[in-house]
């Protein structure tokens with residue numbers, strides 16, 4: 001079969017080339033992890049439409065390890081809110097390894113939820129009546145992110161529970177400092193179980209895509225967490241997800257990401273896709289060698305760096321000009337409307353309105369008003385597909401501000417993009433009706449003169 005898909009081809013090409021990159025060491029401080037085949041190499045990408053692309057061992061299970069941390073952070077944020085969670089776990093890159101004892105002097109608050117200390121506290125914050133229920137909620141949450149019921153690799157769990165003294169020590173330190181409340185044993189046991197949840201690269205790509213998609217799983221359509229939470233989780237991943245390599249990662253790859261000692265790595269390109277790589281050998285910073293290489297290349301090739309300049313796709317304001325309706329008029333009224341043609345201006349807008357487009361629209365309106373001194377402006381949103389909440393708030397005060405200048409603004413807003421959320425706007429379902437309404441107003445204004453004409 002001839003492939004016409006650049007996404008599938010790119011994954012296959014990256015997989016075939018980078019499989020020869022045989023550097024790094026498989027983690028063995030959790031003995032069971034050392035038994036895994038270092039050659040395993042899976043790639044998966046999930047688009048915002050829920051299309052899955054894979055290459056290599058994308059269906060081979062591994063334990064999620066630290067890649068669980070952003071998702072449990074999301075759950076804690078959903079349970080407690082940002083203010084409460086931030087009181088307990090910071091959001092500063094530690095600049096240290098994942099298992100560093102990086103606690104804020106004095107408070108003992110861990111640096112961020114992406115290192116072990118912060119993750120142990122975050123796990124303990126998940127609302128529950130018992131440790132068992134807490135873990136069930138974590139498993140259910142991660143399963144919703146993945147879009148299928150996940151389970152636990154009991155051997156890896158047992159292996160880490162038997163050897164995880166450093167994490168236990170961290171938890172004791174935090175309990176001593178007061179940043180971890182409750183039982184150390186319960187906190188680390190739940191954390192170890194969470195790290196032993198079994199996933200494939202394909203699952204991880206869906207999970208990352210859910211974060212990229214504003215918290216809505218693009219495969220199942222389930223709203224897993226509210227958009228502001230997905231945004232904050234991505235922010236913490238961007239600054240802290242790659243441990244002490246986080247700065248270099250943001251510089252070179254420019255995507256929120258999270259790695260784990262099993263060799264799992266996810267990255268999310270907001271509003272574009274989630275990607276995951278599974279390849280066990282790790283570099284000196286604890287990040288998977290091949291995963292890092294894949295993401296560096298993919299980011300470069302698809303132009304994905306978050307800080308890329310993205311020019312607007314199309315003009316926002318497509319026309320500015322006088323408006324005339326088809327409503328039948330008396331001869332006198334028609335003459336008056338013709339003479340006052342510059343008093344009704346139609347501004348036609350298209351596309352998705354975010355900050356840039358809305359600033360552009362406001363600027364065009366400003367110019368139209370100063371050039372023609374209209375008394376009525378019809379904002380035609382007939383071809384607007386989306387208004388971001390921030391953009392709607394930029395437009396919200398417009399009717400009142402224009403009224404101060406003697407201008408009435410109305411909107412053609414078939415989908416209720418503006419009028420559904422704001423009572424400041426007079427909305428019409430069609431351009432003709434909106435212009436006719438303005439004409440009626442204009443004629444009523446001029447009433448005596450129409451009579452005497």
Ligand SMILES: NC(=O)CC[C@H](N)C(=O)O
Nearest residue numbers: 065066098116195260261
């Ligand atoms: N970086 C990681 O994936 C660490 C997770 C592992 N379970 C640990 O706590 O040591």
